[in-house]
Amino acid sequence: MTWIRFAVANLLQSSLASAVNIMLMALGTASIVVLILAGERLTDTLSRDARGVDLVVGAEGSPAQLILSSVYHADIPTGNIPLTAASELAEDPRVAIAAPVSLGDSFRGFRIVGTNPDFLEMFGATLAAGSVWKEPLQAVIGAAAAQAAGLNLGDRFFGSHGFSEGGHTHDDEAYEVVGVLAPLGSVVDRLVLTSLESVWTLHGQEGASAHDHHGDDDHHHSDVHGDEDHDSDPHHPHDHADDHHSDEHGDEHGDEHGHEHDESVHQEEDEHHHDDHHKEAEHQAHGDSGDEDHGDHDHDHDHDDHHEGEKHHEDGHSDDPHHDEDHHAHGPAGDNGHDGHTDEHDSHDHSDEHRGHGHENVQADDLEVTAVLVRYQTPLAATTLPGELNRAPGLISASPALEITRILQLVGLGLEGLRAFAWVLVIAASLSVFAALYGSLQRRQGDLAMLRCLGATRLELFFALMSEGLILSSIGIFLGYLLGHGAIAIASGWLEASRGVRLAELGWAAAETQLLFVLLGVSLVSAAIPSIRAYRYDVAQVLAENKS
Amino acid sequence: MSFDNVQTSTQAAVEVSDLRFRYREGAGLAINEFRLARTESCAVIGPSGCGKTTFVNLLAGLLTADSGSVRLLGQELSELSESAMDKYRGRHIGFVFQQFHLLRSLSVRENLNVALHLSRSDSPQNIEQLLDRLGLAGVGDRKPSALSYGQAQRVAIARALVHKPELVIADEPTSALDDDSAAESLSLLREVAEDSGSALLVVTHDHRVRGQLSRVFDMQNPQ
Numbered sequence: 001m002t003w004i005r006f007a008v009a010n011l012l013q014s015s016l017a018s019a020v021n022i023m024l025m026a027l028g029t030a031s032i033v034v035l036i037l038a039g040e041r042l043t044d045t046l047s048r049d050a051r052g053v054d055l056v057v058g059a060e061g062s063p064a065q066l067i068l069s070s071v072y073h074a075d076i077p078t079g080n081i082p083l084t085a086a087s088e089l090a091e092d093p094r095v096a097i098a099a100p101v102s103l104g105d106s107f108r109g110f111r112i113v114g115t116n117p118d119f120l121e122m123f124g125a126t127l128a129a130g131s132v133w134k135e136p137l138q139a140v141i142g143a144a145a146a147q148a149a150g151l152n153l154g155d156r157f158f159g160s161h162g163f164s165e166g167g168h169t170h171d172d173e174a175y176e177v178v179g180v181l182a183p184l185g186s187v188v189d190r191l192v193l194t195s196l197e198s199v200w201t202l203h204g205q206e207g208a209s210a211h212d213h214h215g216d217d218d219h220h221h222s223d224v225h226g227d228e229d230h231d232s233d234p235h236h237p238h239d240h241a242d243d244h245h246s247d248e249h250g251d252e253h254g255d256e257h258g259h260e261h262d263e264s265v266h267q268e269e270d271e272h273h274h275d276d277h278h279k280e281a282e283h284q285a286h287g288d289s290g291d292e293d294h295g296d297h298d299h300d301h302d303h304d305d306h307h308e309g310e311k312h313h314e315d316g317h318s319d320d321p322h323h324d325e326d327h328h329a330h331g332p333a334g335d336n337g338h339d340g341h342t343d344e345h346d347s348h349d350h351s352d353e354h355r356g357h358g359h360e361n362v363q364a365d366d367l368e369v370t371a372v373l374v375r376y377q378t379p380l381a382a383t384t385l386p387g388e389l390n391r392a393p394g395l396i397s398a399s400p401a402l403e404i405t406r407i408l409q410l411v412g413l414g415l416e417g418l419r420a421f422a423w424v425l426v427i428a429a430s431l432s433v434f435a436a437l438y439g440s441l442q443r444r445q446g447d448l449a450m451l452r453c454l455g456a457t458r459l460e461l462f463f464a465l466m467s468e469g470l471i472l473s474s475i476g477i478f479l480g481y482l483l484g485h486g487a488i489a490i491a492s493g494w495l496e497a498s499r500g501v502r503l504a505e506l507g508w509a510a511a512e513t514q515l516l517f518v519l520l521g522v523s524l525v526s527a528a529i530p531s532i533r534a535y536r537y538d539v540a541q542v543l544a545e546n547k548s
Numbered sequence: 549m550s551f552d553n554v555q556t557s558t559q560a561a562v563e564v565s566d567l568r569f570r571y572r573e574g575a576g577l578a579i580n581e582f583r584l585a586r587t588e589s590c591a592v593i594g595p596s597g598c599g600k601t602t603f604v605n606l607l608a609g610l611l612t613a614d615s616g617s618v619r620l621l622g623q624e625l626s627e628l629s630e631s632a633m634d635k636y637r638g639r640h641i642g643f644v645f646q647q648f649h650l651l652r653s654l655s656v657r658e659n660l661n662v663a664l665h666l667s668r669s670d671s672p673q674n675i676e677q678l679l680d681r682l683g684l685a686g687v688g689d690r691k692p693s694a695l696s697y698g699q700a701q702r703v704a705i706a707r708a709l710v711h712k713p714e715l716v717i718a719d720e721p722t723s724a725l726d727d728d729s730a731a732e733s734l735s736l737l738r739e740v741a742e743d744s745g746s747a748l749l750v751v752t753h754d755h756r757v758r759g760q761l762s763r764v765f766d767m768q769n770p771q
Contacts, residue, residue: 006654006662013653450649453610454707455638455666457631540605543719546647 003460007467010440017436022476024432025523028425029480030487032515035419037488040509043408046072049187050400052122054382057081057089057389058371063398064407070101070371071400073111073187077103080368081395083196089372090118094381097122100369102199105159107175110145112159112192114199114369120181122375123188129153130179136197140179144189144496151177159192159202173202196369426522429476434526437469441530448534449542462535469527470520477519481512560619561586561715561747562607567616569606577602579616582765586714589738589748591757594767600751603767604717607749608641609633621714638666642708642746644718644737648700650692656703657688660710667711675710681740682706698729705737709744716741718750722757734760 011018050071058066061078068075083100090098099122102114113119117132120140130153133140141151151157156174175194183189374397376382382399389397441448448461456464564582571577577599584590592600605611606618609625618625621640628636642663650659660675679685682702692700701721708716718737722730734750734757741748750757758764 006651009653009658444652446647446649447651450643450645450651451662451666452634453608453637453641453643453649454663455634455668457634459631540602540610543605543610543645544601546645546649 003464004467004471006464007471010444010468011471014436014440018472021429021432021436021472022479024429025426025473025476026479026483028422028427028429029477029515029519030483031422031425032419033481033484033512034487035415035422036509036511036515037484038491039408039412039415040511041488041492042411043404046404046407048185050404051186052124052375053373053400054376055374055386055389055397055399056371057085057374057395057397060394060396063396064403066371066396066398067400067403068407069103070373071187073103073113073191077370078396080370081372083367083369085392085395086369086372089374092385094377094385095374096377097373097375099373100196101371101373102196102368103370104199105161105202107145107157107159107192108149110142110149110190110192112139112175112194112199114194114196116196119193119373122373123184123186125184125188126182127179128182130177133178133193133195133198136195136201137173137175138178139175139192139194139198140181141177142181142189142191142193143183145192146177146180148190151180153177153180200367426519430473430522430526433469433472433476433523434529436472437465437527437530438533440468441465441534445537445542446546448537449539449546452537452539453543458535461537462531465531465534466524466527469531470523473519473523473527477516477523481516560584561588561621562749563617563619563622564607565617567606567618568614569602569611570614571602577606579603584715584747584749586747587742587745588763589741589761590750590763590765591761592749592751592765592767593753593755593758596753598767600753600767601719604719604749604751607715608643608717609637635668639668639711640714642711642713642716644701644704644708644716644721646720646723648692648704650695650700650703650707652692655689655691656684656695659692659703660707663707663710667713669711678706678710681743682736701733702736705740709740709746712744713746716744716746716748718748720752720754721750722752722754727756730754730756731760 050067053071056066056070058070058077059079059081065075066078069077080102086098086100089095092098097118099115099119101119103111105112120126120132127140128143130140139157141149145151149157155177157177158174175192175198181188181193374385376385386397386399389395451461451464452458560583562582562584564579567577567579567582569577592603594600602611606613607620609618609620609628613626620636623636625633625636650656651662654662656679657675660678664675676685676688679688682705684699684702684706687695687699687703692703695703708718716737721737722733725733737750738748738760748761750761
């Protein structure tokens with residue numbers, strides 16, 4: 001019979017009290033472990049997802065919101081900035097990479113990000129299959145998004161407005177999956193990447209409806225994608241789309257087209273002007289800029305097919321025979337009136353027409369993106385570039401590293417509060433162990449005195465009592481770590497499944513080792529006090545008291 | 549110190565001379581001479597408060613005398629450190645208390661095993677044989693709470709003798725018993741002690757014990 005076995009037997013003798021003490025210790029430990037792991041995983045996750053991004057430039061607003069929306073894809077954007085700002089950044093010698101991002105849509109909760117291939121370079125993303133988008137409405141899917149949504153190369157899907165499921169679906173414009181990214185273990189895994197033009201195209205159509213069909217709830221999406229000021233923004237790139245919608249619905253055809261004839265004249269007059277801007281836009285959008293349907297409100301009621309044909313041409317897709325055909329077919333129809341228009345409706349794919357819609361009305365200066373992700377060419381850029389950008393009207397720059405620190409400071413305050421509460425639990429558990437041992441000691445004075453009579457030394461009694469306390473605490477601590485890690489694993493799975501947030505992998509945090517020593521120290525103290533009392537027992541006196 | 553080197557065969561179990569002990573309250577205990585042979589059984593009698601328990605505690609090394617000599621199996625107890633005394637006691641003395649003090653969390657067999665373990669005895673003992681001898685066959689796995697009073701007392705006797713000590717000290721073993729039970733209990737204790745070759749010292753204020761042991765030591769007249 002060893003002392004450990006004796007201690008276990010004593011604990012089993014009062015199994016309910018032992019179980020309560022163990023659970024108390026386990027809950028206290030688990031609470032602290034969860035807070036440690038949550039804090040460290042949050043830090044690691046935030047750092048990992050922003051790796052490679054030195055600066056984010058976006059519309060004026062909260063820097064934290066800008067970072068959260070553009071880097072972590074966990075908030076709504078602050079607004080839009082001119083594409084020209086992105087172009088200027090890309091040409092800045094202090095900048096190594098400037099990847100524009102245009103947000104607003106999602107697919108089954110996975111955010112659709114309009115960008116250019118620099119985005120892939122910035123995050124070190126590589127293709128597991130397929131290729132990078134070359135045309136509008138071609139998409140490259142992050143590994144996790146592809147797996148969760150069951151998307152493969154060649155599949156088509158419809159994006160929807162907003163960042164959560166249930167938004168209005170762009171059910172007339174399907175994306176085609178042309179590439180799937182290799183897993184990165186970061187937020188990129190859960191993104192759907194496409195060209196800027198894709199986003200412009202879809203938003204332009206929807207935005208137009210908001211202006212043209214007042215009271216049509218289906219098309220009031222401006223708030224969903226964070227552009228709350230669309231109605232008041234005369235340059236907001238949302239127009240035209242519903243003109244086209246009406247085009248597809250017979251009753252309005254006559255009136256609409258009657259009106260279009262007048263508009264087409266203006267459009268033709270505008271075309272030369274727009275051509276220039278489109279070239280600029282194409283340059284700015286890396287030569288793939290054709291779908292800028294972010295036209296002015298001045299043109300929001302036009303939508304003849306002539307425009308669509310023109311747009312395709314100006315999209316830079318003239319090498320595409322189909323586009324050329326569109327152009328040639330649509331041009332005359334638009335110019336010549338309703339008959340031609342009707343014929344083209346019969347013979348052309350409407351989705352293509354959507355893409356081109358309103359293009360002639362777009363001025364390159366009006367093209368917008370949500371933000372630009374910047375990687376510095378040299379660390380010295382950090383000393384000058386942010387200040388310059390912050391002085392520019394309508395722009396704000398934010399450093400992910402700084403914002404992470406701020407966010408963690410804020411979160412840290414909450415975590416500290418919770419951690420203090422968890423420590424209260426641990427101290428309560430330790431006091432409970434202490435009370436249990438002390439109470440047990442009082443009840444077992446005679447037994448302990450008997451053990452001394454049987455030949456046990458003071459140290460052996462001390463060790464026996466310490467063993468009881470430490471066994472209780474150790475089981476509680478062990479269970480607490482299991483519970484804590486289990487809870488974090490479950491929470492991580494839930495976050496990933498329901499919120500799309502993938503936390504960084506974390507096995508054993510260094511702080512957990514420190515915690516273990518602290519907990520063992522607290523346990524030692526709580527067990528030592530009654531054990532010392534047992535050590536100091538006057539056996540003869542105890543026997544005399546028990547006898548009386 | 550090696551306790552195994554003690555030559556117990558030629559020594560008295562207990563030898564006391566000029567023993568003096570003063571309580572905190574000021575009263576004192578004085579025993580000029582006491583000797584107990586290895587096969588002897590002795591009743592230490594006297595009224596409550598006369599110092600019987602103090603005397604046996606001094607013999608067992610649970611109290612330290614202010615002066616005088618206490619030799620247990622030839623070993624002067626004052627020469628032993630506290631922990632050495634604990635081990636010496638565990639090896640050479642067996643105790644039976646009125647309250648038994650069986651360890652409640654352990655089974656009967658485990659109670660005996662604890663005593664055997666703490667005696668640091670090298671010679672294996674047959675616990676089952678002892679339980680049989682005391683009429684405890686079949687209760688080895690029971691917890692003390694599941695025993696009758698008589699069974700618990702016999703377990704306490706078994707525990708005191710399991711490691712075959714040279715001296716068995718029984719403190720008021722019959723006080724709570726009726727005449728028949730007291731006689732039966734004392735008879736059993738004496739028999740088992742004799743079987744083990746142990747000296748038996750019974751502390752009691754129960755005069756029924758007088759005639760059942762080989763000698764009586766009256767604390768009121770220690771000479």
